[in-house]
Amino acid sequence: MDAIPDPQVEIRRSARRRRTGSAYREGDRIVVLVPQRLSRAAEAELVETLVARIVARERRRGDDAELFERAVRLARRHLGAHLPAAHVPLPSSVRWVDTMQSRWGSCTPADGTIRLSERLQTMPDYVVDYVLTHELAHLVVAEHSERFWQLLTTVPHLERARGFLDGYAAAGRHGKGWHGKGEPDGSADADGTAATDGSAEARGADGAAGTAGGDRTPG
Numbered sequence: 121m122d123a124i125p126d127p128q129v130e131i132r133r134s135a136r137r138r139r140t141g142s143a144y145r146e147g148d149r150i151v152v153l154v155p156q157r158l159s160r161a162a163e164a165e166l167v168e169t170l171v172a173r174i175v176a177r178e179r180r181r182g183d184d185a186e187l188f189e190r191a192v193r194l195a196r197r198h199l200g201a202h203l204p205a206a207h208v209p210l211p212s213s214v215r216w217v218d219t220m221q222s223r224w225g226s227c228t229p230a231d232g233t234i235r236l237s238e239r240l241q242t243m244p245d246y247v248v249d250y251v252l253t254h255e256l257a258h259l260v261v262a263e264h265s266e267r268f269w270q271l272l273t274t275v276p277h278l279e280r281a282r283g284f285l286d287g288y289a290a291a292g293r294h295g296k297g298w299h300g301k302g303e304p305d306g307s308a309d310a311d312g313t314a315a316t317d318g319s320a321e322a323r324g325a326d327g328a329a330g331t332a333g334g335d336r337t338p339g
């Protein structure tokens with residue numbers, strides 16, 4: 121579980137509830153309904169259990185097969201807006217990984233594999249779509265060049281997604297941005313080779329793309 125950060129949790133105490141609690145996702149929060157008269161310790165334990173259940177469910181829901189289909193859809197929609205259909209790259213595999221503590225995603229163009237950090241699973245869909253499409257675009261262009269960012273111009277809420285990730289990292293919860301140092305498995309990928317540290321990454325992207333900018337590597 122330690123790959124998934126503490127989600128935002130809102131606790132609502134209900135006088136009508138006696139013993140049981142329940143929890144559900146509401147936007148980027150998990151709302152937990154708990155009996156009003158529980159002790160602090162009992163409440164904390166109940167909240168932890170219920171939140172873990174939601175997180176586990178979301179983890180299962182985001183399984184790799186689903187992620188692969190999502191990647192194919194995004195590649196066709198966004199890369200396909202800029203490339204002839206025959207040139208739209210499809211990944212060989214797309215996997216959730218819990219080993220990426222300091223990056224959001226990675227792409228290995230040589231074998232077409234894409235990996236996304238499981239930390240993204242609790243983030244809004246538009247953020248996941250952005251990271252996924254970003255890595256797909258690396259199947260076409262390795263570095264964050266102008267051409268790279270042009271491939272992403274049809275991605276909805278791109279700036280918002282980047283802001284979300286920046287804010288998330290800046291809040292100190294995790295990570296150095298998604299191409300930061302510290303990938304434990306040490307695999308090489310487009311971003312790792314293009315920019316092994318955050319500053320190079322940010323510079324390259326800033327210079328390349330005007331408003332699209334680059335991956336920030338905060339924190």
Ligand SMILES: [Zn+2]
Nearest residue numbers: 254258311335
């Ligand atoms: Zn990148």
